[in-house]
Amino acid sequence: MSNSAVNAAPVITPEQLLAHWQGHRRVTRRVIEAFPEDQLFSYAVAPMRTFGELVLEFLAMDVPTLEELTSEQPRQYETPKVQDKAELLRLWDEHSRRIDELWPRLPAEVFQETRTIFGQFTSQVWDLLWYVIDNEIHHRGQGYVYLRALGIEPPPFYVRD
């Protein structure tokens, strides 16, 4: 990284990245809410996972990634054992609060450092964080298809507040 990159105006600040991520999390929460309770962990376009299972993957990555990056303690990749909508929403909100809490413990310098998380993914910290966010967008888009196929209007993609 050149000195000019360090001194230039930022593309995005840590605060903006957090706000951007939390905006996406609000959309994902609305998608979970839009699913009928009896379809969240049962419906899928075969041979895919249910939207509930995809959300459990998001929860296995989001806070654990931040915990590992801020504490430098290895974390296991573990999928929460949840099978109902109310509990999934409760866990979603708990993780969103925990992300706000952990975020300030990531100093600006860390984003360009190279780290390994879950004992297997090695990359620069910005890239590890973007993977978590992009993976949420990718699979949430699949949830939109499930909702449409069920005749349910999904929440607008562009409303993030």
Next chain:
Amino acid sequence: MSNSAVNAAPVITPEQLLAHWQGHRRVTRRVIEAFPEDQLFSYAVAPMRTFGELVLEFLAMDVPTLEELTSEQPRQYETPKVQDKAELLRLWDEHSRRIDELWPRLPAEVFQETRTIFGQFTSQVWDLLWYVIDNEIHHRGQGYVYLRALGIEPPPFYVRD
């Protein structure tokens, strides 16, 4: 934006953001390639758009957004008129090259400026660019569902080279 933010190590540099975007574009290209010619502009999970139509939306946003940001000339939002796979791939590659060409004309300072594009979307430049990328990830995830429903294995999401 505080002075400390300006002087801190960057979350992501302009060069890294370009490489990240082009990595996603390579995945999207592989998804286009994976569609059988006769399904690209005809198959969809009702009542959604075909994957070909979704890609035309990406092409209406990607280069036009960069052209407007680098020239400060208003651009129209116009969807290309393409209905076959070979021509769609040709246009995709042309836009990928054009993105590489235009990117260096975005000075680092511009990412934090507020601009209006297509005469209607006003936000900071980083947010306008992320919208283009996130929208591609979102709808490409839907293309993955279409491929699975057609019995076709989609390209891995995590392979970006």
